[in-house]
Amino acid sequence: MIRHAHRETHNRELDNGLSDKGQTQAEASAKILHKQYSACKPNFLSSPRQRCVETAFLIAKKFGGSVQIDEALTEKALTEESRNFRVRVQKWIRDFEAMSTPFLIACSHGDWIPTALKFMLEEEIQLRKSAWVVLDLEDGVWQLTSIVQDPLNERI
Numbered sequence: 001m002i003r004h005a006h007r008e009t010h011n012r013e014l015d016n017g018l019s020d021k022g023q024t025q026a027e028a029s030a031k032i033l034h035k036q037y038s039a040c041k042p043n044f045l046s047s048p049r050q051r052c053v054e055t056a057f058l059i060a061k062k063f064g065g066s067v068q069i070d071e072a073l074t075e076k077a078l079t080e081e082s083r084n085f086r087v088r089v090q091k092w093i094r095d096f097e098a099m100s101t102p103f104l105i106a107c108s109h110g111d112w113i114p115t116a117l118k119f120m121l122e123e124e125i126q127l128r129k130s131a132w133v134v135l136d137l138e139d140g141v142w143q144l145t146s147i148v149q150d151p152l153n154e155r156i
Contacts, residue, residue, distance in 0.1 A: 001105075001106050001107075001108060001113050001116065001117075001132060001133050001135070002029060002055065002056075002059070002105060002106070002107050002108075002130070002131070002132035003107075003108065003109065003110055003113055003127040003128070003129060003130060003131050003132065004018075004022075004047075004049070004051040004052040004054075004055045004107055004108070004109065004129065004130070005018050005021075005022035005023070005025035005026040005029070005051065005054075005055045005129055005130035006018065006019050006021040006022035006025055006129045006130065007019060007022055007050075007051040008022075015049055015050045015051075016050060016051060017050040017051055017054050018051055018054045018055065022051065022054070022055070022129070022130070023054075023058070024152065025129060025130035025151060025152060026054065026055045026058040026059065026130060027058055028130070028151040028152050028154070029055070029058075029059060029130050029132065029148075029151040030058050030059040030061070030062035031062065032148065032151055032154055033059055033062070033063075033105070033132075034059075034062040034063060037103070038063075040102075040103045041063075041065070041103065042063060042065065042103040042104060042105045043065070043068070043101055043103070043104050043105070044056050044059065044060040044063075044065050044066065044067045044068065044104075044105050044106075044107075045067070045068050045069075045070040045073060045104060045105070045106040045107070046067050046068070046069055046070065046073065046106070046107040046108075047069075047070070047071075047073035047074045047075065047107060047108050047109060047112070048069045048070075048071060048073075048074060049074065049075065049109070052073070052107040052108060052109070053067060053069070053107075055107050055130065056105070056107040059105060059107075060105075067107075070092075070106070072088055072089075072091070072092040072095075073092065073106060073107070073108040073109075073112060074108075074109075074112070075108070075109035075110075075111050075112055076111050076112070085111075085115065086115060086119075089112060089115045089116050089119065090119050092116070093116060093119060093120060097137060097140075110126070110127065110129075113125075113127055113133070114126055114127070117133065117144075120135065120142040121135075121142055121144055123144075125144075125147070127147075127149065128149050128150060130151050130152075131147070131148055131149045131150065131151070132147070132148055132151075133146070133147045133148075134146045134147075
């Protein structure tokens with residue numbers, strides 16, 4: 001799971017795309033992920049928000065893949081009750097667990113990913129922009145394999 005990179009912030013109410021900083025972050029993430037997982041053929045999912053789509057696209061492009069939009073990865077809406085948001089995130093996780101997708105890169109938001117990680121790992125983990133976690137599911141138990149908080153300062 002990767003959090004979208006830095007977005008344009010001149011009007012936070014808009015569905016803004018990535019800023020120049022965000023482009024650089026996403027390209028760094030793509031480079032690192034590709035180097036680490038080049039032998040894999042990941043599937044790519046993204047929240048429909050522009051900043052997530054652009055982040056996921058830059059990563060998928062490095063792998064020669066394409067991005068599929070998944071509404072369930074959308075951040076909590078202002079009108080959405082917290083309980084309903086948690087149920088939506090948990091349903092996505094259960095649906096994923098039932099699939100036979102060996103390698104997935106999902107791009108979402110700063111509220112969605114910590115909610116998912118709390119459910120999966122029973123642990124509070126906050127991610128910076130363009131940060132990611134690598135998780136493995138073994139015998140029905142989620143394991144945190146790695147976490148990268150700052151791809152711009154990551155050594156590859």
